[in-house]
């Protein structure tokens with residue numbers, strides 16, 4: 015199947031070469047092969063000797079002989095020579111176990127480049143060769159049962175051919191072949207095990223929680239263990255790396271665009287396969303209608319002129335064709351999770367403004383236009399929802415453009431439901447619900463970045479969410495509850511739309527409604543760009559995610575997004591909101607905190623103590639705080655002065671801190687200054703229990719974040735356990751920022767610019783006082799506005815050292831300009847007290863190979879920093 019070389023191409027290429035010149039070239043190629051026995055697989059040896067013997071240039075031949083030989087080589091031996099070269103795309107079997115060794119990796123590279131040179135020479139010499147080569151590669155493609163090293167090597171070598179003219183002619187076809195192989199692997203991954211495990215979980219509460227509860231799920235090998243050693247997953251993972259690397263290098267060479275412009279016909283083929291693969295068309299892929307589809311592509315290719323930017327037009331047609339075919343052949347229940355769509359995701363990230371925008375627009379058009387059937391359109395809108403939520407490289411303004419299209423469509427749809435008396439049957443409005451769900455899903459992930467930009471904020475405030483959501487079609491009752499809840503929570507916080515979620519799920523009808531259409535929970539299941547599960551190729555998705563962390567941004571990423579971006583996991587909203595400030599004065603309104611304490615009677619009535627403190631009254635707070643003495647060492651009571659950098663003083667009324675208790679002698683001299691246990695106040699009576707509970711929760715949460723960071727950096731999930739942070743030192747600091755100082759001195763009083771010492775800090779600040787500031791990379795101070803139910807998370811010095819600078823500590827300060835007393839509770843999660851932290855190998859490898867920081871013993875660093883930061 016696929017494109018054929020055009021006759022006139024060949025004729026042009028044939029011109030200007032004499033037969034004997036061609037012959038000489040072939041001889042040279044073969045000679046170079048002979049010089050390197052590794053190139054020759056044993057099974058080719060005989061054939062190889064035979065060919066070399068015939069074409070040996072040192073042998074005297076008559077002109078006739080030579081002509082004969084040229085013909086012979088072309089007709090008879092060209093194929094064999096090519097086959098022999100192709101056989102060397104992958105290393106011979108006995109070498110496979112060693113191929114990961116540096117020496118052999120280098121060798122593989124050399125051999126691949128020799129092979130490329132040879133094949134390039136042959137194809138320039140004998141134009142027909144390219145076509146034959148394509149057939150040979152076709153037949154020699156690795157099979158599912160081949161091992162990973164063989165597959166990876168073969169595919170790498172294939173992709174290396176996608177350069178210059180050879181690439182123009184067969185590059186895209188080779189890519190298409192590779193996509194076929196990836197598809198085959200993807201459909202053979204046994205996702206069922208994983209999906210069953212997670213089947214009943216909410217969409218926003220997944221992986222992180224499970225780490226603690228069932229170590230076996232992630233095990234010590236991180237996410238890879240999810241596959242239970244599934245060989246196809248490992249192979250696919252390796253090939254995805256090769257594929258992404260290739261796309262990246264194409265982009266760098268300007269070839270991604272070029273290939274698509276020069277050779278739309280071939281690109282069609284590639285994208286068609288990609289799209290089919292993305293959709294995971296099991297039935298179709300193995301089905302019988304391939305020829306029909308090929309004919310369509312051929313038709314498209316023949317009828318398009320070569321114009322820049324037309325590829326996505328083609329893509330649209332192909333996608334539509336595939337979607338339609340998919341659902342005809344493949345019922346919902348055959349739908350399965352796959353990974354291949356991430357190639358599209360990654361390709362879009364290489365030029366988001368062009369590919370990303372076009373892909374999003376194209377999917378949206380597929381949805382809004384009536385050309386396709388309902389199922390294809392639902393699929394398109396789910397794709398666009400998932401894509402815009404996860405593809406954080408897509409700008410907020412593109413997101414708003416697409417949202418507007420979707421919302422306008424929903425409004426028009428609602429307008430059509432005029433008849434007051436009709437009974438609503440959800441099954442008849444699947445498209446509408448799918449669209450509402452996509453809109454809400456996108457907003458769950460992108461609302462904050464939209465609200466940060468006044469123009470976009472304005473655009474979005476003008477959209478008629480209220481009208482749609484309160485329409486008698488009742489989308490809030492039909493769409494997935496986890497999405498609806500999270501959307502409402504955020505929309506309310508952003509002032510976009512306000513509705514109490516309480517009424518929505520009161521009646522059990524909700525589940526019937528949401529299951530009443532689309533067969534089996536379609537809306538529940540289709541999130542094609544949801545977490546990427548392959549480990550090795552993760553780093554490409556990770557790098558894309560890094561783009562989210564726009565270090566010059568004028569706002570701070572919301573942590574659950576931020577975390578998500580790092581981990582490519584579903585955000586853990588439930589967990590975040592559970593850990594709440596203990597001094598919150600709207601405790602009664604806070605169901606989630608109540609949940610936390612539900613099964614803990616003792617803490618349940620802390621409430622009573624708690625409300626006795628009037629946090630707005632300085633006297634009360636002063637009284638209760640002064641009564642407690644929870645610092646092991648008196649020196650730490652003192653107000654800090656510092657920072658030499660800015661001359662600002664540390665909090666005028668720093669409250670006592672609470673440290674990990676250290677038994678005398680545990681760390682010898684190193685631990686001496688920190689030895690002791692915390693002293694607790696008598697009043698409030700449950701204070702100790704409450705704080706201990708809080709510390710435990712913060713410690714567990716921090717540990718989970720550290721596990722995520724370890725995975726995100728490419729390490730093992732337990733990289734921070736054991737000697738590094740298996741016994742983490744923690745500090746809890748309660749800080750008061752007073753106001754009883756002259757107005758003109760207020761900006762000087764607070765907390766000077768500094769970085770925190772350890773791994774992470776979770777700062778829990780007053781919801782309504784904006785005083786904490788962090789510096790972005792432009793050197794601007796930006797406010798870390800309090801967002802109810804969230805922490806501000808600072809990266810500390812130890813994480814900088816450990817990650818060799820991949821994670822840099824956040825410079826921050828506190829300036830309380832408000833007329834109110836501010837309180838913050840900072841939890842510091844650090845390494846083991848006696849841990850010697852130094853850049854780890856795999857982070858060094860990512861950052862030029864050289865350690866940027868010296869080894870630091872954390873305990874020393876802490877004592878030294880504390881002693882210089884505090885006035886004794």
Ligand SMILES: O=C(O)CCC(=O)C(=O)O
Pocket residue numbers: 747749765770777779786826828838839840
């Ligand atoms: O009070 C705050 O918001 C931050 C305090 C802080 O940065 C610290 O104690 O290290």
Ligand SMILES: [Fe+2]
Pocket residue numbers: 768769770775808826
């Ligand atoms: Fe700090």
